[in-house]
Amino acid sequence: MKNTIVAALAASITGVTAWGDASLAQDTNGNNYRNAVKGMTIDNVAGSGTYPRVDFMDPATGQCSQTPQGYSGPLGPLADEISAHIRGPANLKRFAVYTAQPPKKKRSESSHLRKHRRHAHGKRHEELKKRGCGDIVTATMPGSGAVFSFTWTEGCAGAAAPTPAPEAPAAAAPAPAAASPSPAPEAKVASYSSSDNFISGSWSRVGFYDAAAQKKEGVTFLNNKGAEGISGGWTMALGNSLSYASADGCNPAENDTILADTTIASVEEFSIWSDKVCGPNGGDCGYYRPDTVAHHGFGGVQKAFVFEFTMPHRPQDPAGPAQDMPAIWFLNAQNPRTSQYGPVTCKPWPGSGEADVFETLAPGEKRAIAAIHGNTGFQAGNVDYFDRPTDAPIIFAAVFMDSKLHLKVLDSFDFGAGSGPSMIDQVRSSTVSGAVDVSIASVY
Incomplete structure (x- = not known):
């Protein structure tokens, strides 16, 4: 039986979750749980806002500077490149990531767009008339190839001054020049729109890992253990970078090393990135810590991740704040590339966005929850939970689809290069729609 629950985060400064359901079970740490589920959807993961994008870091002194970065549209800041993170105890068996491309079809031209002209000497030359307010402009995300549309706002009535064309997300755009001491910089906003008709297009596998076969394609494993002379860096002021x-x-x-078929202990964590190395600092990946290992993440408003894993109990691990508390989550890639x-x-962080998709909240906990973290208005949680796979592995999909985050335990999946569309259909066909707020989650 399907049901819909409201899971609004409290608006207090303490960030306490207010679930408002007397049937909930509460653990000794104050965490609430209701029903074990096989899937859930967080709806309307979208909105507008700003977060403090890092534009300078001095690892020696720890001095950093930030500038406002705006976001708007489906997935909010999570439309930027993101990285996948796993905390132990956990054993990753297989992993795949798929990204969507729109169907190839002839696009109609705007009345403000001249046809491409080709000169006899072979050089292609595009002439664009000045775009008008409300024109739809198409852009392609570097690295992932994801295609977005945004609305041109320059010249719109009521604007105090001409507004620059919306840019690609900060993780894939060059960092702007350093702002002068005064006045404060204006936030730049990346605005995207998309629709479910992308499902009729092509989903491509862009990353794959198989622990048993010791094979990987398109992915790189990093952690926060930067050490000078090995990879990444460490300073007293900023600690370890990515390595x-x-x-x-x-x-x-x-160098880039394949992860063994092994269980990482409590507290330990690693992250999964594209195998594409970032260009010069401030370029295609935006700004990143100067001494870090910097790779691209996975960008776009339609991307899917599939994990096969176990999370065995490890009471023998050293006691600590995350002892026997495994988790899987996603971060805006700018966060770990600067200072997680x-x-x-x-x-x-946190304004740049975080999606916890399979997280335990207490030592030894057998229940894993999902939540969205970000600015006020870009937050969501759920009291229903997934069962932690302590013995046999499970296959778990996290599908970012426009303004929705679909999470589902799959009965089976072959992780093949052409398996993306069928998996996407399987996940989407069993979701509940109709939610009207980012804080509403549907479960099934």
Whole structure:
């Protein structure tokens, strides 16, 4: 039986979740749970806002500067490139990531767009008339190839001054020049629109990993163990940067290394990125810590991730704040590329966005929840939970589809290069629609 629940985060400064359901079970840490589910959808993951994008870091002194970065549209800041993170105890068996391309069809031209002209000497030359307010402009995300449309706002009535054309997300756009001491910089807004008709297009597998076969394609494993002379860096002021992860996932490696078929212990974590290395700092990946290992993440408003994993109990691991508390989550890639666990002035979090898709909240906990973190108005949570796979592995899909985040435990999946569309259909066909707020989650 399908049901819909409201899971609004409290508006208090403490961030306490107010679920308002007397039937909930509460653990000793104050976390609420209701029913075990096989899938859920967080709807209307979208909106407008700003977050503090890092535009300068000095690893030696710890001094950093930030500038407002705007976002608007489906997935909010999570339309930027994101990275996947796994905290132990966990054993990743297989992984795949798919991104969508729109169907190839002839596009109608705007009345403000002249046809492409080709000169006899072979050079192609495009002439564009000045775009008008409300024109739809199409752009392609570097790295992922995802295609977006946004609305041109320059010249719109009521505008105080001409507005620059919306840019690609900060993770894939060059960093702007440093702002002068005065006045404060204006936030730049990336605005996207998309629709479910992309499902009729092509879903391509852009990353794959198989632990048993020791095979990977299109992905790189990193962790926060940067060490000078190995990979990444460490300073007293900022601590460890990102580094290539060793085969056990727990140490730095000199170069891109495949993850072994192993269980990482409590507290340890690694992240999954594209194997595409970022260009010069401030370029295609935006700004990143100067001494870090910098790779592209996975961008776009339509992207799907499939994990096969176990999360065994490890009571023997050293006691600590995350002892026997495994998790899977996604971050805006700008966060770990600057300072995931560093000073607040040196990272864009939480406004840059975070999606917890399979997270335990207490030591030894068998229930995993899902939540969205970001600015006020870009937050959501759910009291229903997934069962933690302590013995046999499960296959779990996280599908970012326009303004929805679909999460589902799959009965089976072959992880093949052409398996994306069927998996997407399977996940979407069992979701509940009709929610009207980012804080509403549908479960089934």
